[in-house]
Every structure is written in structure tokens, then in C-alpha cells.
Amino acid sequence: MDKRNQQIMTGNQAVARGFYEAGGLVAASYPGSPTVEILESAQQYPEVDAQFSTNEKVALETAIGASFAGVRALASMKHVGVNIAADPLMTFTQTPVRGGFVLVSGDDPGMHSSQNEQDNRNLAKFANMAVLVPGDSQEAKDYTKTALEISEKYAMPVMLQITSRICHSRCLVETSEREEAIQDEFPRNVPSYAMIPPNTFDKQYAMKERLEKLSSHNDAIRMNALKEEDGADTLIVTTGLTYYNFKEVEEKIKPVSILKLGMVYPLPEQWLKGLADKYKNVLVIEEMTPFIENELKLMGITCKGKEYFSFTGELQSEDILEGLREAGLTKEEFAVRSSDDKTEKHVTPRPPLFCPGCPHRPVFDILKKSKVMVNNDIGCYSMGLFPPFEAAHSLISMGATLGISTGMLKANRKAGRNTPLVSVIGDGTFFHSGMPGMVNLINTLHPEDNLTILLLDNGTTAMTGGQKNASTGKRLSEEEKHVDIPQLVKAMGIEDVQVLDQFRYKETSEVVKKAIKTPGLSVLVMSRPCALHFKIKEPVFQVDPDVCIACRTCIRTNCPPLRMKEYEGQEKLKSSIDPSMCVGCSICAQVCPVDAIKRPEGGKRNEND
Amino acid sequence: MKTINVMIAGIGGQGLVMTTEFICQAAFLEGYDIKSNDVIGLAQRGGRVWGSVRIGEKIQSPNIPEGEGDLLLGIEPMEALRWQESMKSEAKMVLNRHLVYPTNVQQEQEAYPQDEIQHMLESFDSLELDALMEARKCGNEKAANTLMVGCVSHFLPISEESWMEAIRRTYPEKVREVNEKAWKKGRDLAKEAEFI
16 A cells, blocks of 8 residues: 555544545535544535534435435434434435435444444345445445445445444545546436336336346445355354454454455345355354344355344454354364453443533432423433433433423323423424424423423534534524524414523522423523533632531532542531532532532633643 | 554543544554544543554454553543453553542442552552643643653654654644653653653
């Protein structure tokens, strides 16, 4: 490789680079871990239009429009985002794709930052799409380009399935120049692009045919890497990062042949059958569902896989070795797990928590003290579920809280119960998919139903790194375009809409508690911006140990700078504040029952990040 | 050359991702193959974060196999403790003496594992220092990680020239000088402590 053309890239950066090199013009996304940085990296190329959308459905539709218009398009999202986008996807896939279309699905085996572990290869098959699975950043770049080529050649959308590890891992990537790939303008071709029956009838056959064509073509084979070992009676079939993890333990196993699949759907049936015939055993090593294993079995190839390798979580080198050991494939000296294998000692866990000065902190402190039933939603405020707050009772998916509370209220009413409910939702999630649930409320709620909605309007999509959303503008300047959430909610026909400053703790607490006690629907908009994203820093606070009664009310707000500590001359442990972390939000001072926490005269802001 | 495995452990907000990139750049400039990984959790700040860098002739997986770690950078001591089982018995470690208390400790349900950390420091060839304070003396405490990289640079076959170029490639211009200073300070501190 020519070193001058090599760069260190993460998988995410490499996907963006591949899209750029392939002449990609329009990239759209909704921020979700692990794929956030794909779009952020694409934004660094002026040739590419890369913007976050309100949700994944809008992002996918944006990419569809671009592809219709004859340019190469990319939509990136986390695995569960594809569920949101599934409606347009399932119909778009029926059309003959014009500009190359790649859907990047960021799957999360082991659930580092996700609410489920769905294996989107299954979803791609359902949508009659090809699926490419890269194993490092170089492949992430190369496969993005291949995906766009295949998409145009076979007129189908293509999924690039990447995992958290691929997204965030780095390796050397060889770069090349960009090549433009613009086609003619969108033609008038209603039977192909307006999906209404009878136009859809032929499309069922077209989808089937294009997959068959691809599976029988060399394109389905050329991305595979096959290394055959003389005399080996076992063929290992694997893909993606699992292949590289396998390579780490290869020297500990008996000689086997290895097939690394680049494209996992559709598979080249004839070629694979011919290959498998040469072996006594075929063993599939893949993360999550037995996707490849099942595909092989459908072809009539006898193989094993999930019998030895977990259906959930990541497959690290150690897990792979363990599975191979069970399958009897390890060399004699490794056939028994060595007894000195270390067992992990307990180390205190470190769960994620709200930042110092986070505006969500007083909200969950109040909810905890209110002992009320809370349906939570997805964002930083999901962490209100964790100790010491434990102030929420359910969490399912983006925007689900309002529908779930609606159903719970209906059920309670029919069951003769009258439990007050609280729904918590942030601004980004409200725009993403919470709004329909809110509109739905006006005709479904009974006057006796008691629902309080806390709309946490912190002005950014915070959890994924502070991306701009429709509420951000008003935090920036008067002229900046934005959607005013209180006005929007009022326009939905909801009467009791109040805007609160949650850093006025007592007042907020009173309003929340009153709303919980009062039947009917209240929407309380919490207006404090994200302290991290907007870099809000006020002069720091300090505990007077002579006044502190060691009640720990402040400690229970879980603010990181707070801690009980020993003071000279004090018998008991007293509260303290680490001035290098405090951002002066004042919540600890406000919850203190004896006024022991004050801003010292001449107190300064801390200048740390 | 045998592959060298570097583990970095800390918490969200401590700049680990940039530090793994910095080490990757230096090793790349020296002509090695590299793979690295950063594992970041749910929160923007405060949750556990770890990174791995593997340096060698040809690297397969970015993940360090169990018990194969050569160098450990503990940006937060308790997070380093979590990885001691992943290290070789002859591994070297440098620990930042800046404790950040997790929720359980703050809520007084568990003690911060001081004794275990002390035991780990004694069982390995290690260096403990207040990297924040040392970096502050260099001009910016955000350069603490770079200072710690300077400490372990004695154990990496990478020239000073490549480290300096890696700083230029990784860090924005306004903090380049302080990172250069911090790296050199870390290298000197390790030498003074005979951690070489």
C-alpha cells in the first residue's frame, strides 16, 4: 500500500469516506449510537449534502428522493431506527433503484447503548435487499462503494450492516479520489415509481428476479475470501469482525478451511453448495441470530453454528475459542480450558449518570419524591430509571411514552382504577415520534384521566452528542428558525400548557405535584437548556460543614461533584462539593433543608471542560 | 515484532477517544499496523469508557485478548482496576491519582476500592501520579492523558519525532504546544521515577 494514501479512520469515518469517493451526493440520518459520526464525518466533505433529519423515516425518504433524482444516496441510522424507516423502505424496495442507495444499519450486539439487539440482516432479507457486512474500517469504506455499485447494477437498495465495534474501531484505510456519478433527472415513469396496485404486481417478480440474478452472479462471490487448507475436513463460514476475532485464535485450532463472507445476502447458492460438498463439517460463526446458518440450511447444506456460539452479545476471540473447543476443533494442547483462567473480580459498577448541572436532575428528584407512576422515553433522561432516582417505571422506544400512558389510562379506567400517570419526553424525541401520541390524546382522554406530561425541552439531541434539532434555534438567536414547543402543544388543542424553569426547584416541585393531583391533562415544558452542550457554567457552590446536618438530601440528587467526606473537627461525615466539577446549577443548595450550601462571595466559575 | 497491546480506562468526558487516536497516529507514523477500539456507553459524561490500541506488524482484531495487555493507562484508578485481569503479569501501568466516585460510592453503598488499587499498583510495574496537576503545570489539565502517554512511551518502539507529528495530526493547533510539553513532561517524570 502507498503510505501517502493511508489514513487512520474509524468505521464511521470510513463509511463517510467511501460514500464521498463513490460520488455520493445526499446523506441523511437521525443520530443514534453507534452510527452518529457517519453523517458528522460526511459533513466534512463540501461535495456531499449531509443533514440530520427529524427521524429515521424522514432521513430514509430524503435518501429515496435523492436516489429517484439520479444521485447516489446514503441513509444511516441505528438498528432500531430502521424500524421507524421500515414503512417507506418496504415499498421503496419495490421500485427500480436509480441513484445508488445504501442503508447503513448500526447494529449493537451486546447492547452497549441500545434498548434491544435486533439483527437487521433479517430486516434486509424481509425487504428483498442485499446485505454487506464489513469487518474493519477498510472494508467499511470499500463495501460502501460496492454497495452503491450493486445498488445501481441490480436496481435494488443495499444494506451495509455495521456493528458498534466496527463503527468505533480504527484501522489504516487506503483512500482514493472521488468519482462523480450523477445520472439523468427523474423520469416520468409512473408504473415504476408510484407504488399503487396494479403497479405493484409486477414488482413482486422484479424483486425476486434481481436477487436471483445477484446470487448467481460473480458479484455475490467476489467479496468473499476463501482460504482452503489441504486435508481439512471442516469449513468455517464467518463474516465481519467475527472473522478477525477468529484469526486471533486460529493458531490454537486444528487445520480448517475458512470462508469469510462479504455479502451475507443473497448468498451464491451453487458456488456454496459445491464448496460445502468438499467438507465433512460446516461450522458457521456469526454474532446474534443464526442468519447465515439458516440460509445455508435452506439450501440444503448441513451445518452447525448456534449450538456452539451464543445467539446474543458479541463474539470475542475467547468466546470463539470456547465454541471451537466444544466443537472439538481445538488442538490437543488447548482442548481443555486451562484451570488458571482468571475469573473477573467484582469492581464497583459505574453506571452512566446525569452531568453536573444537568437540567434533568431536579425533574427526577421531584418525580422520585412524588412517588408517582412514570412512563419514560429515550434520551439522557432515560437514566432517571437508574439509582438513586429509580423514578421511572417503563421505557420502550422513541416517542412511545404518550401512547403507553394513553393505553394505561384506558385500562385503568375500564378496570375501575384512577392512578395518576406521568409521561416524560424530551424535545428531540417529541419531534421524532412523540407528536402523534400527543395529538392522539385530545380525542382519547376522559376528563377524569390524570396525565401529566413533562416535556424536557433542553434544546438539543443531547445523548448522541448534542445534535441540532427543531428546538435548538431559539437557544442560539432571535432570528434562528425553530419550532416553539409550548405553542405547538397549544395548537394541538391542549389547554393546560405551562413553561417552567426547573432550576427554580421549589416552584417547579409545587407545579408538578399539583398537576399530578389534578385530573385532566397537563403539559409542563421544562425550559432549561442542556448544560453540557450549551456550556453553561455559573460560579461554584460550597458546603459549610458547620451548618450541614449530614441528611444527604443533596447527595441523593446524584450530582457528580457531591460527596460525603471527613472534615477536620467534624465528628460525622459532611457533604462536600468538588469545585473542579461543579457548574453552579444550585440544585443541591435548593434541596438543602438547612441552607448549608452557598455560593462563596467572589466564587468563580470553574474553567474545566 | 510482537504485537503490543495498550489498554486505556477512564470515564466519559476524560478525552479517551482522542488519546487512542493519538497513540494510533504515532504508531502508524512509525510504520506499524494498528487497530484500535473505543467502547463508550450511554452517557455523555461520567459512565465507564475504555479504549484499546494494538500495535504490530499485522493486526487482526482491534480487541485485546484476555490476559494479553502490555500497557495500561488508568485515567481513573478504579477503571484501571477493572482491567487488571486483562493484563499480562509483566504489564506496565500508569495511574492518574484522580479519583472519580461512581454512584454507588457517592451513595455510600460501597467503598471506593482503595486497597485493591494499592494492591494492583504493588503487583505490577507501575507509576502513580497526579496527571491533572502535572498537566496543569504544563499549561492545561486537558493534556493529562498525553502526559500519561509520555510516561509509557518508554515501552513503545516509537520515536519522539513520530510522537510529535502525531500530536500535530491529532490535536487542534491551540493545544498542540501544551500537549507537546505534557508528553515530554510525562516522559521525564517516568525517567525520574525509573519507570523505564
